[in-house]
Amino acid sequence: MEAGFSHRHLLDLASLSAEDIDHILRTAQNLKEILSRPIPKVPTLRGKLITHLFFEASTRTRLSFEKAAKALSADVFNFTARMSSVEKGETLLDTVLNLEAMGTHLFVIRHPMAGAPHFIARHTKARVINAGDGFHAHPTQALLDMLTVKEKKGTLSGLKVAIIGDIRHSRVAHSNIVGFRKMGSEVYVSGPATMLPPEAEALGARVCYRVEEALEEADVVMALRVQKERHGRKLFPSLREYAQAFGINAKRLSLAKDDCLLMHPGPINWGVELSPELQHHPQNVILEQVTNGVAVRMALLLLLLGGAS
Amino acid sequence: MKLLLRGGRIVDPSQGLDQELDLLLEDGRVQALGEKLEVQGAKVINCQGLVVAPGFIDMHVHLREPGEEWKETIETGLEAAVAGGFTAVACMPNTKPPNDNAEITRFILERANQVGLARVYPVACITKGQKGEELTEFGDLKAAGARALSDDGRPVPEAVVMRLALEYAKNFDLPVISHAEELSLSEGGQVNEGLASATLGLKGIPSQGEAIAIFREVMLAHLTQSPIHIAHVSTKLGIEIIRSAKARGIKVTAETAPHYFTLTETATLGYDTRAKVNPPLRSEEDRQAIEEALAEGVIDVIATDHAPHSELEKVCEFERAACGLIGLETALPLSLRLVERGTFDLSRLVSLLSTNPARILKVPGGTLRPGSPADVTVFDPEERWVLTPEVLRSKSKNTPFLGWELKGRAVLTIVSGRVVFTRL
Numbered sequence: 001m002e003a004g005f006s007h008r009h010l011l012d013l014a015s016l017s018a019e020d021i022d023h024i025l026r027t028a029q030n031l032k033e034i035l036s037r038p039i040p041k042v043p044t045l046r047g048k049l050i051t052h053l054f055f056e057a058s059t060r061t062r063l064s065f066e067k068a069a070k071a072l073s074a075d076v077f078n079f080t081a082r083m084s085s086v087e088k089g090e091t092l093l094d095t096v097l098n099l100e101a102m103g104t105h106l107f108v109i110r111h112p113m114a115g116a117p118h119f120i121a122r123h124t125k126a127r128v129i130n131a132g133d134g135f136h137a138h139p140t141q142a143l144l145d146m147l148t149v150k151e152k153k154g155t156l157s158g159l160k161v162a163i164i165g166d167i168r169h170s171r172v173a174h175s176n177i178v179g180f181r182k183m184g185s186e187v188y189v190s191g192p193a194t195m196l197p198p199e200a201e202a203l204g205a206r207v208c209y210r211v212e213e214a215l216e217e218a219d220v221v222m223a224l225r226v227q228k229e230r231h232g233r234k235l236f237p238s239l240r241e242y243a244q245a246f247g248i249n250a251k252r253l254s255l256a257k258d259d260c261l262l263m264h265p266g267p268i269n270w271g272v273e274l275s276p277e278l279q280h281h282p283q284n285v286i287l288e289q290v291t292n293g294v295a296v297r298m299a300l301l302l303l304l305l306g307g308a309s
Numbered sequence: 310m311k312l313l314l315r316g317g318r319i320v321d322p323s324q325g326l327d328q329e330l331d332l333l334l335e336d337g338r339v340q341a342l343g344e345k346l347e348v349q350g351a352k353v354i355n356c357q358g359l360v361v362a363p364g365f366i367d368m369h370v371h372l373r374e375p376g377e378e379w380k381e382t383i384e385t386g387l388e389a390a391v392a393g394g395f396t397a398v399a400c401m402p403n404t405k406p407p408n409d410n411a412e413i414t415r416f417i418l419e420r421a422n423q424v425g426l427a428r429v430y431p432v433a434c435i436t437k438g439q440k441g442e443e444l445t446e447f448g449d450l451k452a453a454g455a456r457a458l459s460d461d462g463r464p465v466p467e468a469v470v471m472r473l474a475l476e477y478a479k480n481f482d483l484p485v486i487s488h489a490e491e492l493s494l495s496e497g498g499q500v501n502e503g504l505a506s507a508t509l510g511l512k513g514i515p516s517q518g519e520a521i522a523i524f525r526e527v528m529l530a531h532l533t534q535s536p537i538h539i540a541h542v543s544t545k546l547g548i549e550i551i552r553s554a555k556a557r558g559i560k561v562t563a564e565t566a567p568h569y570f571t572l573t574e575t576a577t578l579g580y581d582t583r584a585k586v587n588p589p590l591r592s593e594e595d596r597q598a599i600e601e602a603l604a605e606g607v608i609d610v611i612a613t614d615h616a617p618h619s620e621l622e623k624v625c626e627f628e629r630a631a632c633g634l635i636g637l638e639t640a641l642p643l644s645l646r647l648v649e650r651g652t653f654d655l656s657r658l659v660s661l662l663s664t665n666p667a668r669i670l671k672v673p674g675g676t677l678r679p680g681s682p683a684d685v686t687v688f689d690p691e692e693r694w695v696l697t698p699e700v701l702r703s704k705s706k707n708t709p710f711l712g713w714e715l716k717g718r719a720v721l722t723i724v725s726g727r728v729v730f731t732r733l
Contacts, residue, residue, distance in 0.1 A: 014508070092626060113628040114499075114510040115580030123624075134628070136510025174510055199507030 005303045009121045009128040012137035013178045021182060025147050027299035028292070034071060035294060045074035048305050051104040053095070054131075055081040055111045060266055060290060061131050061140070065108050068297035074305070077104065096120045106305055109133075127304040129297075135169050140300065141265050142175035144293040146183065148285055149220055151292070152261055157184030162214040162256070163205075164248060165224030165273055166195040166235075172265045173224060177205045188214035191224075191246055194235040211246055218256040222263045223248045223273045239272050249275035253283070261285050310726060311335045313348050317356030317687060321363055322660045323676035332361055334683035337726040341679055354733065356687055359720060362659045363677050364396025364684030366666040367637060369461075369486075369540055369564060369612035372398070372429075375416060376405025381617035381704045383417065386637070387426040389615070389703040391730035393637040394719030396684040397428035398615075399670060401461040402439070409434035409445045411453035418454045426729045427722075428684070430456035430672055432486065435474045439463045444474055451481045456670055459486035461540060462587075466492060468525055475535035484669060486538045489522035489547070490588065499628055501589045505574035511627065514589050520546035527554035527561050536560035538669055541614050543569045543588035545598035552607045562669050563602075564610035567636060567643035568709070570599045576709055582623045582630035583709040586616070604653040609665040613640045617705035635703045639696060641688060642715035648690075649716070655690075687721035694718055 005023050013021065034040055050069045054062055062078075069076045077099065081087075086095060096107065106127040109117045114134030121128040132138040150156050161180045167173045167189045177187045181204040189200055190208040200207055208214040215221060226242060236242050253262060262284045270276050278284060314332040319342065321327075331346040332339070367390065373381040381389075383400075390398050400417065402408035408417065414431045421429035433455035437443045441460065450458075458478060464487065465471045471487070478485050495514040500506055502513025523539055527550060530537040542548060542565045554561045568586060573593050576584035584590055602608040616633025623630050640662070648658055663686070667675025674684045693716050698706040722730035 093624065111626070113626040115627040118580045119626055134510050135512075171510060197507060199503055199513075202504050202507045 008304070009117070010139055010300055010304065011117050011121060011128065011130050013139045013142055013175050013182065016182070018182050021143070021146065021179060024143055024296065024299050024303065025150055027303060028147055028295040031298045031302070032292075032295040034298070035291070041071055041073060043073045045069070045072040045301060045305055048074040048105045049077065049103050050074050050106045050108060050301065051077040051079060051099050053079050053099075053107055053109040053111070056132070058110055058131070060293065061110065064290070064293040065131065065297050067294050068301055071294070071298055072301055074301065092116065092120065093123055096124055100124050100126050106301065129300055129304065132171055134171065135174070136171055137175045138171040139175050140293070140297055141172050142179040144289055144296040145176055145222070145263060145265070146179055147292045147296055148263065148289050149261060152285065153219060156180065159185040159219040160217060161185050161187045161220040161222065162218040163187060163189045163222045163224065164211055164214060164246060165191045166227055167191055167200055167224070168195045168197045169227050170224050174203065176222065177203045188218070190214035192236045192242070211252065212255055215252055215255040218260055220261045220263060221248060221253060221256050224265065225267060226269055226272050243272050243275075247273055247275055248278065250277050250281070253278065253281070259283070263289060266290070311340070311348060311351035312723070312726060313346060313351040313353045314356045314361055314685070314687065315353050317359045317361035319361050319677065320655045320659050321677045322656045323363065323664050324678060327656050332677060332685070334685070334723065334726045337683050339677050339679050339681050339683055342677060354721065359687050359689050360655060362686045362688070363663045363675050364722070364724065365394050365641070365662040365686045366397045366399070366670070366672070366674060367395045367613050367615065367640070368399040368610060368666040368670055369566070370398045370400050370615040370637065371403065371617065371633070372400040372417070373617055374404065374420065375413065380619050383420040383429070384424045385702065385704040386615070386617070387421065387424050387429070389635070389637040389701070390427040391722040391724070392702045392719065393639070394641050394686040394688055394722055395427055395637060396686060396722060396724045397430060397672065397674060399430040399432050399457060401432050401459060402434045403462045407434050407439050408432070409437050409439070411446070411449045414450055414453040414455050427724060430670060432457045432459050432461070434458070435460045435465055435485065436470065441466045441470055444477060447477055447481045447483055451483055455483070456672060457484045457486055459488065459540070461486065461488045464488045464490045464492060464522060468529060471526065472529050472533060475529055475533040475537065479535050482671065484536060484538055484671065486540050487522070487526045488540050489519055489526055491518040491521040494518035494521070498589070499585065500577045501574040501591050503574065503592060505577050505589070508578060509580065514587070516544035516546050516591060516595065519544045519588055520550055523547045523550045527551070527559050530561055531557070531559045534560070536562065539563040541566050541569070541588060541612070542599070542608060543591050543595060545595045548598050548602045548607055552602070555607065562609045562665070563607070564612040565599050565603065565608050566612060566614045567640050568634060570596055570603065570647065571643050572709065580627045581709060582625070582627055583634060583707055585627060585630050585632055586634055587632040600647060600652050603647065603661060604657065609661070610669065611640060611644055611661040612666065613637055617703055618707045619705055623707050634708050635701070635705055636708070637703065638701055639708060639710050639715065641719055642717040643710070645690060645717035683723060683726035685723040686719060688717060688719045690717045692716070692718040692720070
């Protein structure tokens with residue numbers, strides 16, 4: 001294990017220091033090389049059992065964690081809430097304790113309720129990684145975003161990061177605001193004001209009601225998915241108006257710096273938050289984010305589960 | 310049976326008293342107050358160094374019986390009450406089934422009589438099934454022993470229903486207590502909207518929602534000329550509305566709970582479900598405003614909103630966890646912190662815990678005037694103790710104050726001249 005990473009769990013970025021984040025990103029950069037080998041696998045975590053507890057749909061995050069675990073030779077249990085005893089009324093705590101009794105060393109949890117990973121971390125001896133909890137945090141997504149920016153820009157400080165979209169219901173925005181602020185960058189957020197809470201300023205973001213103001217001279221432009229499934233009520237009148245007023249297109253992107261990065265955590269609603277003309281735009285690094293996701297998750301598994309590197 | 314409390318510091322704002330005197334109780338009544346009383350055949354209890362006050366009345370508790378006896382029963386709830394220095398409690402109607410008819414009211418009183426510790430004043434529902442639609446039978450409920458009306462926990466959604474309740478309550482002289490919350494703004498809310506909701510990624514409950522609801526209630530009290538009591542005020546905005554309503558002469562009274570002047574939303578920041586409560590813990594600015602309102606008289610009562618929940622409802626995901634915390638055994642020491650800090654004096658403390666709730670509920674007590682019921686709370690303002698699950702009498706242990714070192718403790722609780730609890 002690399003010295004200097006003392007956390008038992010990765011629950012959110014608020015509990016990490018800038019040094020911790022830097023440590024994770026450096027570890028990920030080192031591990032990335034493994035992924036380009038002819039046989040992209042090392043035996044480091046042989047014998048470790050990682051249990052994926054997914055109480056919400058996921059493609060990228062779940063498979064990315066699975067790929068990371070397998071590249072390090074760990075065993076993986078894939079638990080999904082559907083087709084499990086959760087449907088018979090088993091509590092989260094009982095589920096976790098049972099899977100711990102089967103030998104789980106680390107839980108990767110995604111849950112619709114904010115704080116669910118913090119809750120299980122208090123009750124299990126295993127390690128816990130938050131793979132997204134409600135509207136709260138998605139720390140591995142923010143770390144992979146930061147790794148991508150660091151690779152392209154060489155630094156994470158002094159940048160202007162613009163996040164556009166549904167800020168209120170986005171755990172990705174939440175973790176990126178916290179993470180980029182910790183690393184010394186400015187974060188501007190914009191979107192429909194019904195999804196743009198003034199409290200975002202409590203996290204250190206600057207709230208802009210004009211999208212253009214957030215985009216001007218930005219180094220990083222991050223569009224968020226319009227999360228139709230998360231809104232109790234309609235928070236904007238139509239997708240058409242959303243695309244017109246808040247969607248990122250080539251013209252809006254030209255307000256940002258020439259070498260800005262265009263990012264999106266996926267899945268993308270093309271034609272809503274991103275105009276299809278940006279699909280092959282030279283500044284689009286969306287798929288590189290995905291590759292970096294595997295490296296970041298490998299780094300976290302390694303740092304939390306030990307194993308000689 | 311004669312009981313002589315010797316040499317205690319009598320604090321009784323109903324008579325403007327704060328001095329060392331003897332107190333004689335006889336046949337369930339206060340017989341005399343005076344210096345060095347000589348009485349034949351009385352049992353003498355030395356109260357030197359202790360404060361002797363009219364019995365504390367908690368006008369907002371949840372006893373959970375009938376229906377949720379795994380959380381609390383009338384017996385365990387009353388054991389907690391007397392251990393905390395309360396000689397009477399008003400119990401809220403959100404039992405299962407809810408106390409919306411005379412039969413449930415009678416059941417509660419019958420159980421309370423069997424237990425025989427603190428007095429119990431049942432609060433009955435304003436509307437049938439707490440559904441906010443049809444009024445309950447206020448007359449029948451009053452005859453069965455109900456002392457007030459509230460749909461606590463479920464605010465009456467429509468102003469017109471609340472108007473009818475305030476009007477009809479006048480026929481039976483029953484106080485109406487409002488849980489003031491604008492439901493459409495708080496729906497799905499978990500914590501205070503602001504720092505806590507932003508940090509935790511949980512849906513917020515804006516303080517403006519409480520203020521909107523309080524404003525509606527005072528306007529209806531104005532319209533109907535009927536008194537309204539606002540339960541568990543948690544916001545500065547709400548206090549400002551109550552202050553201006555009182556200045557206008559509207560018949561409004563208000564209570565707050567110790568957690569609202571002791572804690573802020575930061576207590577929820579680790580997803581600590583013990584700090585999950587409705588209304589939620591608010592900002593430091595709100596907390597300070599509550600402290601000031603207690604001193605100033607805008608808030609009339611400290612009530613606990615004692616809300617027992619077992620581990621089943623509390624050791625779980627924050628959004629799944631039940632709202633509420635227990636308070637009967639911590640209200641006195643937490644309130645004494647404000648006396649120690651100089652926010653108000655002991656006399657004001659006794660008004661908040663005894664005189665005012667008696668007046669608002671129109672029940673006996675709240676005074677040590679000769680002839681009044683011999684309900685007395687004696688406490689040691691200096692005793693230091695640590696709150697642990699083991700010392701709690703309540704069946705549930707859901708309090709964010711576990712592990713706190715507290716100062717001040719009830720040592721003797723007397724109801725109708727009978728010692729129902731003593732640490733002496």
